[in-house]
Amino acid sequence: MSDEADPDSDRRSRRRRLRGALARTARIARWEVSRSAGTVDRKTVLVLAALALVVGVVGFSAAGEGLGLEDEIYVVAVDEDSRYHDVAVESEAFRPMPLDELVIENGDDANADVVLTRNGELAHYGPHGEAAHDAFIDAIDSYNEQRLRQEANQTAAYPVHVELDYQKRDFDGSAEPDESDGASSDGSDDGTDAGSGTGTETTDGSGGEDSSDGGSGDDTTSGGATGGDADGSGQSDGTDDSGDGRLQVPNVGASGAVDGTSGPPGSISPPFPFQSLLLAFLFVVPMNFVIQAYGSTIMDERVKRRGELLLVSPASRREIVAGKTLPYLLGLIAVAVGITVAVQGGLLSIAAAIPIALLFLAATFAGAMLARSYKELTFVTVTISVFLTTYTFIPAVFADVNPIALISPLTLIVTNLQGESVSLGEYVFSTAPFYCSAAVCFLLGIGVYREEDMFAQKALPAKVLDAIASRLHSYRSVAVLTMLFIPFVFAGQLLAVAVLFAVPEQLAVPIVIVLAAAIEEVAKSVHVYAGFVRSRFDASLRVAAVLGVCSGAGFFLGEKVTHVVQFVGLPELTVGAAAFGPDPSGGPLVLVAVFLAPLVLHVVTAVISAIGASRGPNAYSVGFLIATLVHAGYNLGVIALVA
Structure with missing residues (x-):
């Protein structure tokens, strides 16, 4: 009998394991739906119905259809033979009435807001008269503009x-x-x-x-x-x-x-996609409410110890988290599809909304795993909601003005609603940080989805260190985890550029240089510090140096992937060059500075932080500060060299 493995048997075994994992995930998802449906009371149903009504009204109105909320809110007295009669008839905000029916009381009040006298004078009465007067002037301008557009010449x-x-x-x-x-x-x-x-x-x-x-x-x-x-x-x-x-x-x-x-x-x-921006924001509004329910169900697993039964089941931690997350993700996708159909968007709007929904859920899951009580969970979810909503909405405001806008997938929705096309590269550039960040949040949350962390009342920083340390197993895992933090670094630096691009360069550039350096040094050192605190590595100088080299090299390799920003024009902005480095098209010297010198920089600064981390929290703070200053000085020198 041969000792060689049967390839067909291995494939059948893998398929059986995959089918089993999918079946367990689907079963947990069905349990989550039935359990959540059973906890919904009448008040919750009314709130959800009211939310849906508000979203529908805003979307319908912004889409240009309107509900006529301002139809005939003013009354204008004008004769039919007046040249202004057609203006009053065609304007939706006015209801015309014959001038003979005008009744003026006490000299200041009348049954009409605006009056067109027979000699062509315009008068207004009552508390709304001044607003009606201004509205009628605008209606005259619109009427004339419409007639001019219809002229043959x-x-x-x-x-x-x-x-x-x-x-x-x-x-x-x-x-x-x-x-x-x-x-x-x-x-x-x-x-x-x-x-x-x-x-x-x-x-x-x-x-x-x-x-x-x-x-x-x-x-x-x-x-x-x-x-x-x-x-x-x-x-x-x-x-x-x-x-x-x-x-x-x-x-x-x-x-x-x-x-x-x-x-x-x-x-x-000025270019400002107000209508498209308002419609795009409708995609984000439901996410802020769904994450509240999602975070509560994760918190229930911990506070009420319901998750203990799932932990002893045949399902793995990944299957449990996937099963509990799937109903909420599908719900958000269904909402995105409904909104897309209502506002007459395209598939791009749905594809751009999915990574935003994933990051909302992933960040909420990680926050719910770290919070110790419902009070802390409320603070976490509100913080996540405010930060992610700001991150997605503010850059999209500049969709028609500045390339910075593409850091938000909401910009893709605005572009789609304006009837413009988006290339595959633009979609990847805009959504890849969201997909990667969501994957990392889920990965870190799953790391503490275990009995010793779920049901223990640890401080938030301690749980964060546990989540990070759970992924450290060898020197190679340090480099891998550093690369996994790249999306957060990328997003943080892009947000800094988006916030400061309108600030005068003399102030913006130094701030961006320091912020960019600090963000990168956190990504290169926080997991090394977690490894030392949780005794995953020996606190020796040699080990610290090796970990620093691994972290710096891993960051260098991961950073090269983010050089796609060179193809979207960000380094052409001075603040963009301060965050991501100069445009590499400046010659061989610039090419070496951009692609080779950073390797030495990242290794040196990572080693400095790692040595400090091996000596305790105070030494880590000092090492981190020194590494940040060295990094910032390097960035400033490179920018001055190629300026």
Whole structure:
């Protein structure tokens, strides 16, 4: 009889184990659904129904359909033969009434908010009269604008046409010449302050440099024609020969620039996707409520010791956590699908909402495993809700302005709702940190999903160290865990850049340099410290040096993956270069500094922190501080070298 293993038998065994794991996970998920459904009372049902109603009303209104909440809120008295009668009829905010039915009482009150007298004068009465007056003026403007748009001769309707091209932000008060435009400036000022980001260009075809002070230009021509291109076509392609003349849209593997805005002067407004942003936020609102229920069910397993029965069952810890999480994840996906259908979004909106939901659940699971009481759990869930909501929402505000916006998957939803396309590289860049961070949170939470941690009243820092130390088994695990922390480092640095990119560079750059260095040093040293505190490693100088080398090398390898930011334009921002390093296209010296010198830096700083960690908490604090200062000094030197 042969001693060789049968490959078919091994495959059948693996399939049986997989089917068994899936069956156990599905059974735990069914138990979780039945148990949660049994704890829902009438008050909870009413709250959920009210929440669904609010989300539906906001979404329906923001989608442009509206519920008519402002229909006919004002009354206007106007004769049918008045030229303003059509304005009142077509405006949804006004209900017209004949002027003969107007009744004025005490000189200040009337049965109409706005009155159009027969000689064409506009008067208002009552407490809402002033607001109605302003609304009617806006209605007149909208009426005239609509009629002008219907004119066959648009040149006569709009003698002045403005075209805006958004360019790179320039803090020194001078704008870079735009080689793609054959037009020149006549040197005139349109009243915009220097450094404000706008300027005027006249298309006289004489050539020369742009005189705009802030980096964006207005091409103004008369007769409804626009100019400003080398070919005289009057259309701008949004790109230039140098590749950095205009602010580029976050892009991986594709090219494009922020689209210019053109039209009559009155129609030009700053780029702000208010409607799409409001609709995108609807995807995040339900997550804040679902994590409350999810965190409570995890806490019940600990406080009421219900998890003790599952721990002694044949199901593994991963199967238990997966089974308890699956119903809530599927529920959030179902909500995302429903909202997508309601706001007429696409599959991209659902695909972008999934990583956000996963991170919400993963962070809540880790927090519920660390909290000692429902009071602490409330604090944890509120903190998670506020931080993740801020992280996803604030960058998306700049979806039409700055490449920083792509750090949030919510930007993908905004883009999708605006009818624009997104490349695969952009999706990966935006969602990969969320997927990886969710995986790490679940991994650390599962590490303390055991009897000695679930039912013990340990302090929060002690449980954090337990969760981290549970994943340390060898020198290689130190390097692996360092690489797993890269998504948190990436997210933290991106958030710092997003918060400080609008701050003056003289203040923003030093802060970003120090913050970026501190975040990286935490990721390289906290698990080493946990290993020493939990006696996973001998507290000797040699072991500390080896652990530092492993951690630094692991961080270097993981950091190279994040260099995808080089392809989305972040290093073109000064604060982006301070966080992630300069653009490596500057020559061999820059290439060496970006890809090789960091290896030495990460190893040295990790060794410094590791030696301090091996000597206790106070020494670890000192070592961490020294490592951060060394790291920050290196970053500052590199930026000064390539500047």
